[in-house]
Amino acid sequence: MTIRLTNTATRRKEEFVPLDSGNVRMYVCGPTVYDRAHLGNARPVVVFDVLFRLLRHVYGADHVTYVRNFTDVDDKINARASESGRSIGEITEETTRWYLEDMAAIGALEPTHMPRATQYIDQMIAMIEDLIARGHAYEAEGHVLFAVDSWKEGYGKLSGRSVDDMIAGARVEVAPYKRDPMDFVMWKPSPDDLPGWDSPWGRGRPGWHIECSAMAFDLLGEEFDIHGGGNDLMFPHHENEIAQSKCAGHGFARYWLHNEMLQVEGRKMSKSLGNFFTIRDLLDQGVPGEVIRFVFLSTHYRKPMDWTEKKREEAEATLRKWRALTDGVAPGPMPAEVLDAVSDDLNTAGAISALHKLAGGGDLPGLVAGGRMLGLLTEEIGGWDSVSVDLSTYAKQLADLRDTAMRTKDFSSLDAMKSALTKAGVEVRMSKAGVDLVPGSDFDASKLEKI
Template sequence: MTIKLHNTKTRKKEPFDPIDPGNVRMYVCGPTVYDRAHLGNARPVVVFDVLYRLLRHTYGADHVTYVRNFTDVDDKINARAAESGRSIGEITSETTQWFLDDMAALGALEPDHMPRATQYIPQMVAMIEELIGKGHAYEAEGHVLFAVDSWREGYGRLSGRSVDDMIAGARVEVAPYKKNPMDFVLWKPSGADLPGWESPWGRGRPGWHIECSAMAYELLGESFDIHGGGNDLMFPHHENEIAQSCCAHPEGDFARVWLHNEMLQVEGRKMSKSLGNFFTVRDLLEQGVPGEVIRFVFLSTHYRKPMDWTAEKAEEAKATLMKWRSAVDGIKPSDVDPEMLRLLCDDLNTAGAIARLHQLHREKDMGGLAASAGMLGLLDFETGAWWREISDSPTDELKKTVERYISERAEAKKNRDFAKADAIRDDLASIGIMLSDSPNGTDWMLDHTNPQLGNFEALK
């Protein structure tokens, strides 16, 4: 089945034709490791994890190479070290492991390579030397800068901007040593209190953009298949990656296909600490939101559309997953459903794929549901501990009470008293009794993580 992907570079959906089907290569920009990953950081991880799974399914697990980097040299890290009194190495080591643990809780597979920027400083220095030698970079006051004017014919194509327009609207540092306001730093000097490495231009450290170009070249070559990341990276980061990579290695294409996911909102607003709606992944996990639920909510929206995280969506996802897990418990997965796979191959239509999973459940194709959900990283054993904890059998007394409430709710809906029906559903959810409606009736399951579980007295 042909995979089709929306290529940011061409602005259209295209059949995916890998350079070498025996080694399909993908690079995704990873985190700067100085703190916990917030909810927005997790969206590209889940998006490209699904693509990784799809590529492995299509071409074979041994024929896909996935690289996602860690930025462990950065001014934010330096500032965190200065304010905390801890060493940079201690901070980056700890936060790197935090990131891996939190993403594993979301069901994300680890990439084949997870290079750290500090492990590739010699490769960055070598690439900078090549750029200087080819007239695409220059040294000025201890800095090395990429000369945008040396590649005006290509700069801006990804983001669809001309150099002149970018200069007119630029919010960049216009240092006196820059020949052009758009020139960007490849290397900068480091004082004694900052991390630094010896180079032909003195002791210093790399700029942000050069690390991805150097690591991608080292691990994937001068041309590879897919480069991904959030659309906030399109300019300037990805634009600068293309410029320096294509100028250093003009014989290659760098990345053939560019994929960008849209940003995340919380309850309809941009996530912001000032608005009080800023969450890390760990915050939600510690509040009792299972990682699988977070993943489900992410995948319910197409990756190229803004995604709105809401508490209501999380509750709905949890109820659905409990229903599905109960249905497939003890069932051996069969084959991945062809229609679900077709939807996934259509530019990662995860929302459509989830709709198809609902249909498989209604059709009672539980083997197909288990196998197909697995393609999305759902319903696997590793992420199912939360369900096993809340799926204990309820007592007969509890069953009778819950069924009475469900009957009252059904009667309210029959009388079109939807406010009462919703109130009953919400009341039961507040004491850990989760309802799930379907054409066949109403199912329910217990949430043993709720401290009020079964406390019907709290409803009186």
């Protein structure tokens, strides 16, 4: 089985060959836990969950190590604590739990390790000390900074930018203690009212970039297979991770994967545009987690993804149909056409096309097996049970219209409502005993709002 992945570092689609097929290792940058995960935060979770499932299928579940971190020390968290009057610990515990619940609702498997930055402070300090000893970092006014000009030959290769371009395009912090505008903070002092740890440079806390380098080294070793994340992290975060780790003598990641960003109805998601929402918002509105996942998978991970109401409706109709078809059906052998698509640079859109063909051809065990490769049609995901639709009001309304029609001999209103219910995917059963409304495989609750 050959897996091919587009390696950001080389700009090429390459055959994936792990360092050790007995322990395939992947690191993905996780969330900063200060609030609910918005829709865009979930895209890399789904992308790398599919890759995790593929690697487990090819190499065995016990031979894949997946690390995704939690950033639980950060200025955004400090600001949220100050605004709310709650403790930092309360906020990070709550938002970490929210994150895991919401990602489980869209079918994401839990990674092998989910380290928190605050658990790896000693490892970060040790790496910083090593970089100072090697001449790649320096202390200044209680800060420790990485000296970018100490590794000019490698800095910027991942993102394809020169240092001059990066200075021009980035909001570089101007500080008198920096030797160079591009130097970035690995350690900074903490006042008494903020989290802090003792270090050789005084009480302080780590910068953002050092945590991933330290945790990847501790959990995956000096060199590992895959590093992933959204392309918004390519610079500066991933460039800085590479610089620190390489200058510490580590091989670091061999394959880099980056997913594109998300839009809503063709526009960038933004609170000012009124199109900003979280995964929990959608779940609370009755959108099953499986539907959210299906919409994500319908677009290749390296292309911008546009969340639209039309895509949501189509995804829900498809999944209702597939679940009705496969109720009680056990998975069969993995269909080659699904596995081939996913193995070709995570072509999930192609895999979904293959699932449509399996459904149309009546290969239901293959449909279940192929769906589960994508994290669909599983017993754990769905959320369908929580989408409770009470049709009794519509049934009573229809019964009243029938009584009126029988008296007046005007059946136009009755027929119009029956037609609207049918278009919403509801089977209308009328008898002397009463009216029964049964949602079908193509049921779309959103269409009931128009009735």
